[in-house]
Amino acid sequence: MVIVFALVVLLVLGALVAGNWLVWRRLFRDTTRGPGLVRRTGAVLIAGGWALTVAAFVAERSGAPFWLQQLLAWPGFLWLALSIYLLLGVLAGEVVRPLLRRWLERRASAETAVVREEPVPVGAATGGSGPTQAPAADVPASEPVPASEPVRAPSRRLFVSRVIGGAAAAAAVGTVGVGTYGVLNGPSVKRVTVPLAKLPRAAHGFRIAVVSDIHLGPVLGRGFAQKVVDTINATQPDLIAVVGNLVDGSVKDLGPAAAPLAQLTARHGAYFVTGNHEYFSGAEQWIDEVRRLGLRPLENARTELPHFDLAGVNDVSGEDEGQGPDYEKALGDRDTTRACVLLAHQPVQIHDAVDHGVDLQLSGHTHGGQLWPGNLLAAAANPTVAGLERYGDTQLYVSRGAGAWGPPTRVGAPSDITVVELASRQA
Template sequence: MRIVFLAVVLGLLALIHWYLWKRLVRDVSRPGSVFRRAGTLLILLFPLLMLTFFAGRALGLPFAVEQVIAWPGAYWFVVMLYLGLALLAGEIVRPLLLRALERRALDDAGRLSRPGLTGTEAEAEAPAVSAEEKTGTGDEAQDGPASPERRLFVARAIAIGAGAVAVGTVGYGSHAARQLTTKHVPVQLAGLPRAAHGYRIAVVSDIHLSSLLGASHCRRVVDVVNRTGADLVAVVGDLVDAGVEDLRSAAAPLAELSSRDGTFFVTGNHEYYVGAEQWLDHLRNLGMVVLENERREMPYFDLAGVNDVAGEDSGQGPDFTAALGDRDRRRTSVLLAHQPVLIHDAVEHGVDLQLSGHTHGGQLWPGNALAALANPTLEGLERYGDTQLYVTRGAGTWGPPVRVGAEPDITVVELSSPQA
């Protein structure tokens, strides 16, 4: 099944890149030109770098090599996405531009031959187009009887426009990915005692330390979290995308996370891709409390955490019975679980509030539509029966450090008691 999936993905990528080559290289250049040779080479090189970036760990590449490949490989993914979308939109504009240029050329020819005629009369007097010209082949048949010069002009105009849209979108998204905002979300919990009214939990997820996001990114996240002055910090998974030895220095600022009641961590799916056990030991050394299917009784509520579903392959998946089975249900419960899909288990176990991440809010438009299909809640606060679910968009990025339509955030969840 994996081989079939891989074959489909590679086939789709080949089709996309053939289309990009056709519209960005072949259609805008002369055969044998330097531009065509260079463009063809780049259209072959960039996808190879992209595939090597995403498969680097499986290929056993040294981390230093991954760091070199990461930038062009990751950025090509998002450039490819927005180039493709812009060019597809250009397919709608292309015949309209060609028709407008052809009509203008006919009008100009008519005015030159019969200065006294109107545009309509000039068109009627213009030389007839042969059946061969009307039929054409390939793009000529699609675009109509436009001359090669006009087709080349339109192809270049659309290619330049698509390139400008893609570069502008990626530039905007790169800037947006660094604008880490703090959201404040009040959540009323029915059984929360009056003394806990106003208790604040800083929720951060999907930091994704990697060959692309290192110590400066981690420092930015830690500084924003600490400025919230929260009572408790909850790191809900997908902290890392490489091993401890590769990211030891990048993760060092995490030791400076501060709050009155400590920092708590649960695994995300990415921890299991890079050696979860080593990371959990290291995070404990950095001062975090790791919740592996377990619960801590805080002064005003129970704080539980379950492993991510990706741990099931190694026998370390979520265990709600271990985390919540023997608790006093009269006490308010807050659950840390990386993926929102675990909300249904949380409802069954009487959880009052689940805090999750994983979705990135979609990260790259229009990917938010796909992410919404795969998750019960894409972002924000929603209610499922007596259980509330809050999903943060996360503080980092997976793959390219770019966000479009889903800016990163750290959320301060302020608990509210109905008795206050």
């Protein structure tokens, strides 16, 4: 097992080194005529960026002073996102490069052919009878004509490298810039109607505001939390469900950032279940903190609302601490004639929900992939990446989440707060 793990680590490191070497080669080596400041600057930029990225993750996980986490997080995490799209841009350039070179070669060949076919003017050849060229102005022998410095035009290869490298860099910076602005600007509201067979007519139109993966931390702080709270309250929900990954850090560091959650307002209250990141950040402390802020944690527990049951289970990451999900405790003795909505952070928990007759599971965790093509990796690890799907008699809705983990950037997976409107088939 240790050998397999070591081989995987070596494979990943090899891929990272190869990818970064390709980025350096295409953006810095191939765009310059020889060794110099630009190539050295590129090497320092890439190596330094990755050093900041590693330092940012280590500082966050090791509980370093919060000011140091904040200092490292912005440049380190943004470099991670930028490096992804620089590599993708360079790889896309490998497809365009031969096409552009071939087009330039054909254009140059066509221009050369036109020049060769131009007729020679009469009298231009030696011994011709045409008009003679006017004599040049007299120049004293003591004053030679100054020779101008020749301008070295870039070769075709150098020109192509600069065009493609510049386009790749511009595309990467633009993509990360737009994706970061989208996160910092706050999540949008998405609305989904979910019919439940057991829901009575009196509960038709009941609205649950689902928010997941806020990820308060060294990058997203109190201001972002306030935007999330204001967006949720503006939807005027009947109930609020916070389905995990609220924070990346301790109550000591992030308590002030989470304070706006006390302003959440809904007729039937706000509920909370743990996500995997709570267990990296001190789950018990955060459960006490959200309770103090007015949210009700559902720790493998259930509450009977007027027209349906609302249950919640701990995240599977809690199993390492003896606090994993307990479906029997949360659902075992319930009245199965009543509709049941389950809050569970990870979509993989749907299979247990199906076994216990849950009507609807609300989850997050995937971020919708967050950074394209991360959705492909998320799809390999989760039954549903985003949206509403059915598993037997149980429906699963997965939110893309309100915040972001690592880079405060989203590409192809915009953040959201979802208002799930329950519909009765009797209405």
